[in-house]
Amino acid sequence: NKDLQLQGFLTDSENHPSVSINTQPLLDDYHVETKPFARGKFATVRRCTDKTNDRAYAAKCIKKRRRSANVRHEIMHEILVLKMCEPCPRIIHLHQIYEGPSEIILVLEMAEGGELQRLLDDDEMFEESQVIHVIIQVLEALSFLHGLNIVHLDIKPQNILLTGSFPQCDIKLCDFGISRLVSEGIEVREIVGTPDYVAPEILQYEPISFASDMWSIGVLTYVLLSGYTPFGGATKQETFCNITKGTLEFPEKMFQEVSNHAKDFIKKLLVQNQRQRMLPENCLKHPWIAPNSEEISRQNLSSKTEKIEFKSTPDENRNYMVNSY
Numbered sequence: 001n002k003d004l005q006l007q008g009f010l011t012d013s014e015n016h017p018s019v020s021i022n023t024q025p026l027l028d029d030y031h032v033e034t035k036p037f038a039r040g041k042f043a044t045v046r047r048c049t050d051k052t053n054d055r056a057y058a059a060k061c062i063k064k065r066r067r068s069a070n071v072r073h074e075i076m077h078e079i080l081v082l083k084m085c086e087p088c089p090r091i092i093h094l095h096q097i098y099e100g101p102s103e104i105i106l107v108l109e110m111a112e113g114g115e116l117q118r119l120l121d122d123d124e125m126f127e128e129s130q131v132i133h134v135i136i137q138v139l140e141a142l143s144f145l146h147g148l149n150i151v152h153l154d155i156k157p158q159n160i161l162l163t164g165s166f167p168q169c170d171i172k173l174c175d176f177g178i179s180r181l182v183s184e185g186i187e188v189r190e191i192v193g194t195p196d197y198v199a200p201e202i203l204q205y206e207p208i209s210f211a212s213d214m215w216s217i218g219v220l221t222y223v224l225l226s227g228y229t230p231f232g233g234a235t236k237q238e239t240f241c242n243i244t245k246g247t248l249e250f251p252e253k254m255f256q257e258v259s260n261h262a263k264d265f266i267k268k269l270l271v272q273n274q275r276q277r278m279l280p281e282n283c284l285k286h287p288w289i290a291p292n293s294e295e296i297s298r299q300n301l302s303s304k305t306e307k308i309e310f311k312s313t314p315d316e317n318r319n320y321m322v323n324s325y
């Protein structure tokens with residue numbers, strides 16, 4: 001119905017024809033570790049293995065009732081987003097769904113390397129090339145998601161998972177629990193997201209847009225390159241205040257090794273006015289990400305102008321070449 005649509009959910013119904021849910025217990029088909037490896041406000045995530053082939057998955061157990069409100073349609077929204085993202089290798093894959101009396105369990109693709117946040121907690125410092133590799137993959141996930149008119153709204157290192165041991169691994173974006181549909185003229189306003197990464201327009205209760213995710217990419221890049229958050233304050237209120245003030249600084253002691261292209265990339269994302277922020281396609285062409293983008297365009301231009309000479313191929317070689325192709 002209208003008001004749910006206004007909240008940016010994909011569905012207002014408690015079920016959806018495309019979604020099949022197992023009603024027998026998860027434990028019939030999977031061994032489930034008792035100790036969760038992650039616990040959120042309304043979900044716990046445990047490692048589980050398929051009894052038939054020993055494959056590992058992540059079982060995300062979501063409570064159907066929160067603060068005595070039925071939130072089944074919100075869980076259905078997360079399920080539909082995950083299903084729509086099936087074709088994208090940069091997004092965690094939904095394998096199966098189980099339903100118990102008080103929870104819905106999403107059996108999700110296992111990313112063995114865990115959270116990118118853990119590397120930050122271990123005070124790992126990243127090479128700029130490693131940060132670029134991570135940011136490119138997050139941008140690819142966002143390009144796909146935005147292409148579906150969905151905005152993630154909780155981009156942060158905890159929701160960027162590693163497929164193996166860093167830096168030889170890839171990343172997968174996860175957790176669409178607060179993602180929302182962005183549609184023309186429909187204004188979704190909700191205070192969502194994690195303080196350090198939330199965009200100013202969200203705090204000012206303005207309509208949410210794709211640019212809200214791009215602000216978080218700017219914060220993420222700043223954090224990966226320096227180990228510090230750009231607007232972090234002693235309290236949540238102070239952080240929110242810093243975000244709305246938006247004074248962006250690159251302290252010499254943290255950024256002396258960081259390239260100017262990298263700082264320029266961050267500056268073009270941490271822009272107060274969301275209409276002036278880069279979107280994924282602009283980011284992927286930025287000289288920090290596509291380092292030779294300036295160089296390539298210069299070369300392309302020059303190659304068009306320089307004389308192109310064809311060397312004739314002696315006939316016997318030509319036949320050979322044609323056959324081998």
Ligand SMILES: Cc1cnc(Nc2ccc(CC#N)cc2)nc1Nc1cc(C2CC2)[nH]n1
Nearest residue numbers: 038045058108109110111112114115174175
């Ligand atoms: C080894 C591991 C360690 N820690 C987490 N933490 C974590 C972070 C965010 C969310 C938020 C969500 N969703 C859930 C767990 N996930 C892991 N692997 C996963 C986790 C998953 C799917 C996403 C659950 N696949 N592989």
